[in-house]
Amino acid sequence: MFGIAVALLPAVSSSGVVLNTAIMMLYTALLGLAWNILAGFGGQFSFGHAVFFGTGAYAAAVLQAKLGWNAWATLPAALALGAAVGAFIGALSFRYGLRGSYFALVTLAFAELFRILANNVDFTGAGVGIMVKLDAGAENFQFSTKAGYLYVVLAFVLAALLVCWWLKNSRYGAWLQAVRDNEDSAKAVGVNVFRVKLGAIALSGALMAAGGVFYAQYFQYVDPGLAYGPGVSIEALLGPIIGGLGTLWGPVLGAVLLQLLGEGTRGLFENAPGLSLMVYGALLVLMVTFMPSGVLGAFRRR
């Protein structure tokens, strides 16, 4: 139903602003859904999800610009790379039992490491960044209207929602949530905690990489700060925290609220640069203070 409603949007309004806002909402929701798999379902809080995002974005850009791949063909490659980077970081940190803030710091460190690497290596275009060649056409994952991008990002979001729905209704998901709630208990009832966490970070990394691919195609430009900077990591975690950790719709709701909030404060304080960000920040603090388990959590029965 959500999908149909969004898909009908271009028929109602062809305004670039409206469609762009909707695209950014869905794009933020996608990042949030990806992050929520590891943090909301698995209890492993990452501060460096940009590492997967950037890997996806660079995979799309480099494979096209340097190796002449078709844009769509880069998508599976980017997903696989995102999963591989996730598995690598997960294997290192979960093998040694890193949890909580230590795990968060390691992910942050990896994102920074990748940013510095991308800044200094030739095939990523170093500090200059890398452009995706403009060649509009659905076969090239480039659209002359916003509606095209809207449909693609909507499809990504629906796929991510499907994955999360599966987590809510499957054995693997039950194990993952058990690991989140109590690792020792999970071990005692036969859950291979290490492998379950590894799967979660790979899955989360792959979805985050899909966000990166979309970014590269939509903005057609990637540089180290955009791809691997902390901004993306924060964008990914704010939505689920505001909307409701470990819930199906929390990240989507959070993304919508954040986007409205961002646009709203920007509109209200047009004449005082910077003030909008202060108000935005204050509102975030208030929301987290009064709804610590997110908007959905606050309205949860039980």
Place this chain on the structure above:
Amino acid sequence: MMLQAEKLSVRFGGLAAVDEVSLAVPAGKIVALIGPNGAGKTTVFNLISGFIRPDQGRVLFDGRDITGISPHEACRLGMARTFQIVQPFGAQSVRENIAVGAHLRHRSRAEALRAAEAVAQRVGLAAQLGKLAANLTVAGRKRLELARALATQPKLLLLDEVLAGLNPREIDEVLPVIRGIRDGGVTVLMVEHVLRAVMNLSDEAWVLSNGRLIAHGTPREVTSDPAVVEAYLGQGTAARMKATYA
């Protein structure tokens, strides 16, 4: 023998927490492991179930050497344990908690949830299936620990003080549940402080003190053993009691 420990030892820093403990649990019995506070009972459980790797010694489960395997592998082979300090998956319902255990043998979500309901019935949690685990009473949480372990369909169940913190009426309710588990073909090894329960339930008892085994026999035999009385009440007590009551 369902379980055999051979000369298990582990040191924490300079302290020999468990020192050459050898014990055996015959199939189909309820066996108690008792001893004063700090004797090393929970550590023995941790060594057997794979949560701590022993410095020395072997663990044989159903004739197979499982020394040093990880807890989830031990569980897969049919050994389930509960924790002295209950550790529910607090954010999940009772049904979901038990289903996590049931998933070890059932891939399908629907089957695991069904199995969870059957297990809840066995331990008397059927009325609370929809409740959040975090909202259960202490007695309810103890039952939940039991249910979650049972749901993995173990051959051997290690119960770490499932009766601690319960009032006498609640204890009386749980005793037949544990007996029913044994009668259903599951061997039980229990660490227990409630002596009345040990006397009532167990076929055999091992007594641990300061990391060493000091007695083995029927519950009646070990509780009248002077060494056991002294371990609980202090050196010379047995002789004094004998003098007083003779």
